[in-house]
Amino acid sequence: MGSLFRSEEMTLCQLFLQSEAAYACVSELGELGLVQFRDLNPDVNAFQRKFVNEVRRCDEMERKLRYLEKEIKKDGIPMLDTGESPEAPQPREMIDLEATFEKLENELREVNQNAEALKRNFLELTELKHILRKTQVFFDEQEGGMHTTESMTRALITDESRTGKAMGPVQLGFLEKSQEPEEYLPCFVAGVILRERLPAFERMLWRACRGNVFLRQAMIESPLEDPSNGDKVYKSVFIIFFQGDQLKTRVKKICEGFRATLYPCPEAPTDRREMAMGVMTRIEDLNTVLGQTQDHRHRVLVAAAKNLKNWFVKVRKIKAIYHTLNLFNLDVTQKCLIAECWVPLLDMETIQIALRRGTERSGSSVPPILNRMETFEDPPTYNRTNKFTNAFQALINAYGVASYREMNPAPYTIITFPFLFAVMFGDLGHGAIMALFGLWMVLKEKPLAAKKTDNEIWNIFFGGRYIIFLMGVFSMYTGFVYNDIFSKSLNVFGSSWSINYNTSTVMTNKALQLNPGSNDYSGTPYPIGVDPVWQVSDNKIIFLNAYKMKISIIFGVIHMLFGVFVGLFNHRYFKNKMAIYCEFIPQVIFLVFLFFYMTLLMFIKWTKYSADNENKNLSAGCAPSILITFINMVLFKPPQKGLCNPYMFGGQAGLQKFLVVIALLCVPWMLLAKPLMIMRSRKQAAHQPIAPYSNENGDADGGLNQHNNVQADGTQQAGGAAAGGGGGGHGHENEEMSEIFIHQGIHTIEYVLGSVSHTASYLRLWALSLAHAQLAEVLWNMVLKNGLQQGGWIGGIALWIIFAVWAVLTVGILVLMEGLSAFLHTLRLHWVEFQSKFYAGLGYAFQPFSFEMILESSSNSSED
Template sequence: MGSMFRSEEMSLVQMIIPTDAAYEVVGQLGELGIAQFRDLNPEVSAFQRHYVNEVRRCDEMERRVRFFELQLGKAEIPIPDVEEVPSEVGRSSASHPSPQQMDELEYKFTQLDKELKEINTNEEMLDRNNLELTELSHILRSTREFFEEAQTHNFDDNSAAAPGGRDEHASLLGDAEAGAVYGAHTVRVGFVAGAIPRERIPVFERVLWRATRGNAFLRHAPVDADLTDPTTNTVVPKSVFLVFFQGDQLEARVRKIAEGFSATIYPCPQTANERYDLGLQVAQRLQDLESVLKKTRDHRRRVLATVALQISSWSIQIKKIKGIFHTLNMFNIDASSKCLVSEAWVPNCFLPDMRGALSRATERSSSTIPPIVHVLATRLKPPTFHRLNKFTAGFQNIVDAYGVASYREVNPAPFAIITFPFLFAVMFGDFGHGFLMALAAWALIHWEKPLARYKEGGEIFDTFFGGRYIILLMGLFSIYTGLIYNDIFSRSVDFFGSGWDVPSVTKVVVGNWTGYSGTFNGTFYDGLTHNTSLPEDLYLDPLWNTHTYVFGMDPVWAMAENRLTFLNPYKMKMSVILGVCQMLFGIVLGVFNHTYFKRTLNIVCEFIPQVLFLLCIFGYLVLMIFYKWANFWPHSKAPSLLITLINMFLKFGNIETEDILYGAEGAQANLQSALVIIALMCVPWMLIPKPYLLIRANKRHAHAPLHDHDDQGHLLGGEEHAAPQVAAVKAADEPEEESHEPGEIIVHQCIHTIEFCLGCISNTASYLRLWALSLAHAQLSEVLWDMVMHAGFGNPALLFFAWGGWAFLTIAVLLIMEGLSAFLHALRLHWVEFQNKFYEGTGRKFHPFSFEALIKGQDEE
């Protein structure tokens, strides 16, 4: 039965599995996700475990998949989701792969890895060739340009006076050319040509100058084409250079310097004709290279495209295999290494499923011996598991964020489904805001499936999306409380006709005229609309009330000057009533824990005095609140409840005349004295009997050594215990004694008692936040309307902007900011004020081995 009230009953199951079927068994259980395996060899390090080689193989395959992903990213090929891949490719991801498939996968990966690496080296080599040829062609072109330029300058040399330095260079160049080409009788002038990263040119030039003592001359020109370095794949701006010099010694020196600057030097023919021929050759080779490169790239792209289709399902499969081997590493290996022994927590409701999975696994692995399964009796605390659906999961998360319920403890989550949105709505009461909130949540729910796959929203969006059902309920409850408060974007609506009949003596202002309005017979508003004016200083007097408004606040209060004097005490009292009810409910829930865990002592020594204490003080306050609401003090000041409550203690046995609420003077005083005596008696009742009885019981335990043996809380595993202990599971639920030292017991009880008594007072005061936040919300939305909307009513264009600003601020401030603040306060009221009355929250969550969780959790790791 899927009840949320308590967590599911758990069994510790021992399985003895033949080694050849173990992989399949874990795989089947992983598909179902129903078993949490215990680590049976925690003292063994990760490297000494049995299946460490398999895990290492999986790591290697994961590395390969990452390499493929990197390649895909470089080639800018998108990786489709598993759902988008055609079924015949993605089908293998539906169930976990067998060990044979793992081998196949590994082989496939090795092949692919080799192929891709080969293609990559080829491509890099081709790219390098391409780069070199391109550089060479640039060098040839610039060399030609240099010499042509030099020649023209040479001719001009005598005729025109060109600017100094340049002219010198030109003539030198001319000489060089002459020397190189024709110079049989001059000293040989040689040159070295190459390419160098552009930013190194100035330094290169300076070093050359120094090293050759000015006897080398450098010409350089930037290469305008983008040259990509094949190893780093970045664009490096380069320049080509020509260095002219005389003699072989200098040549060697120049070459060395150029190498030192990581320049590439290309053999450049000396004569113009040879250079021209080489240019043609280079162009031809470049063309060939281009077509080869294109083919290589196409091939690579084809290979990667097939990889892209399968890569998601591959990585899922590897995750599954790795998960299975990790789990297998937790198992104990039998001495004969013929079978594995494992222990797992399984919810009782899933035990039949587990047996089904085991028999399926035996079938699939064609093992002859079925695994042996039995339930172990244990004193270990089982993990907590609640069966949830997408609606209840959000509320369980709220509770789990505070503390995971102890095993089989009363779970506050099912009650939070109603109380949480309700307390939120008390603070957030506005029909308009609630409606918008519910609408937004409805949109999240309506487009649930596409939004669940939307991953770019970030953490904030995920939080809102995860809490969509909570937000929906919060919105709906806010609509309800908004109707009670009669607030729609801070304005009131008159649905049923006001119950107030304001007499004619009210002062009204019409334009400059101040006077007294006519009678408002029955309907208050008609008179007002007729006069298009407002009664100033409209202080509503209870005597004018003719009947109660049908539902919620009477809309007339929206116009009354004494609105807040009425609303504040009303909401304050409401908060106290709600708070006392919720705290009382929390204490009562404790009884279910006490009876379930058979702690009769706690019922007598904790539950009864706690209830009496709360009811005698705050229960009485609630009764007084109702009494005061029901009665009417027309001519005298009504007694203040808070003062009355305080005086109940301070002026014990007496009563001030202004505190008298009901009955004769003596009656109220006597009743209050009796309540105070009962409440004060509850304190020692909570404090003394329980530690006394516990200590006495412990002393008796000490005389009975048999019990001590049981108290160790050790696992009663092993073969000799296994058979008779199925019936003993129930005994494992018995609580472990928290402490045995008498001092500890007494201190613990003292803290507990003081915490409860002070807590009752401070928690009741804490519930006043319901009133405070509700007031703040109502006032803020009224201020927003008055400051922003009000300003725009005179002019349509202004109204357009005023409404836009108002709508934006309503969303940003009133819905999101105020909503978050009210949410946090509601959370606090549940965690602190409600749950500390009964909830331990010291359990640990059930984490079954499940492929689904493995695949989903890939980002968390």
């Protein structure tokens, strides 16, 4: 938990591994997840690294597994997921895995090809079956006299393009076969076509053949399965009658262009019946073979589904290990791998144990070597979190990762974030809904996490389940203080106000006043929160406005002042005395002497003035305005004297002038003190004599070490004369003085103006709280109140409907939309108003080599 307040101490280490033991050692470090490796080959192409072939083999295995996964999902077969993560297999096991995947892929592809061929054959036989059935109807439509083919080839030829009149039925010129050459004998073709292509197909036939064809078609009622993709398609049977080989060639080309499938169809009824019987027999045989093929495919996929998750984990671990090994360097003997890595200082022993365990697994006799290195590079930031603190840490990291060893705002945010949210969202009922939703996600954490849905909104809610739960609990508390539950009040302790009017006065007057100075008020305030009598008062908004506005300013000033004091811990840790004297002290004085003094006036006003005070100057009517008092104080303007005393206590005028003068003096203090001290320390360093070379204590740098002390954790701390001046040179050794003046001026202006604007920014606590309460009241009066006013059985039914509408609007608008609005405003108050007082956020996150993180990101990407 200590690293939550300040990031872990990190150290840069150099790791020497024997080539035979490197794989097993990296595997152990991946299970541990505490080492961040650096790329020692930044200029080497990815395809020229040592283990690129192994990575390619892993990619190929992963491709085969994805193919198996797709086929398994297509059949709806559940994949076994035990939740366990198998260890990374040894390199020699890769050959067995490759052989297994190759065998499964080839077997499955062969089964799929056979099944597709069988389904295509089945489709053709099914279409032929429908053609034989439908064409039998076409041929049987004409009864008696005329030859069947001749009767079906009689057409209506319309010459509307020329005359606009329809001509009568005309014989297509069929004569006896003995009287006509072969090329003029009547013929027909039959086939099937997609139903949506049929109208265009019919028009094309008519235009291309100039009306010398006769088309009959009938729909196939049941859908047919496309063997290539398994989609259901709807088709129609058609038969085309025409005369001559020329039309035959033209018709076949049109059919080919519209991708219609042609089938042989005998003209004689007996031949058609015999063919139909043969087709049915073949369809039955194909059904049997298809069933056996599907059973075999299903067995193969079921067997693969049992191990697929584990196979994915093994392959991804192997691939991650070889990717990491590609970051290493080889020594000159080609027998040792050299790596550089960032590790937490507290986990050095754990990492050493993992390396020894990996060496033993590999059977190597050469132990690994882990040496600490000194560096001027900034280490990564590593804050240990658990499932509760992780969500709050994510909020901070979204703004910026903390600089190394900088104070972490996350532990304070755990309390201040839900509290400031609750100030805006204070409602006992709405807070209970939010708290119950968060509690449900917390209690059902494991089954909900196991579902691994790809719904982004749900994943955001589930990731912040503890934040939602705390926001709901805190909102219930503030709602109890506001005495607000779905815009109504709870009279738990009994009101401190009483009505002393008689019945007739109350019934005949719509608006009556209760005087706090008379017997209407008992003199004992409501034990906790707001008295429920304010719920029915007409000046409720005026009273709550003044109350919530003042507490918003109070919370804001305390929050900002706390942020400034957190910055003090940063200055003390980094031993930056100059920042304490030149920044922290004037910042605190400026904030306390102006804005904290304003909050003290609020408490003085609350405690000193009351409506039942016998002293007229201390009555409620004589209480001065805090805002006017503060404005007059800053402008050195004396207040207007009237019947009431404009000052709250003796000596207030002189004290206020003193506070403003000191606060104004803090501005040049913040602006000039630090640059001038840096100039002074640089001049002193320039006039110091060069120390003679001395190597008595084994110090090769001699006197130079008086100025630069490199810490073991990799940070550089100013020393010597600069440290004697309070750390004057820290962070500014190579910066021009003009840049230092400009930089300090920007920070001074930002803090002075920010103190004013940030204090006003906390008024959003009051504004959103008032808006939320008014929206709840409007929703109650406009919706649910109408349902409660109706009686009888009709009123009961109406109440059910109106309550459902009210509940949906309450959850959708007041809980979700208003909750999101309050969440975003709270986030802004922490990012800007609070963290700007001490948080730089210029670091980079510690990203260790961790199998858990790699597998999680891989599963998320595969689901997307």
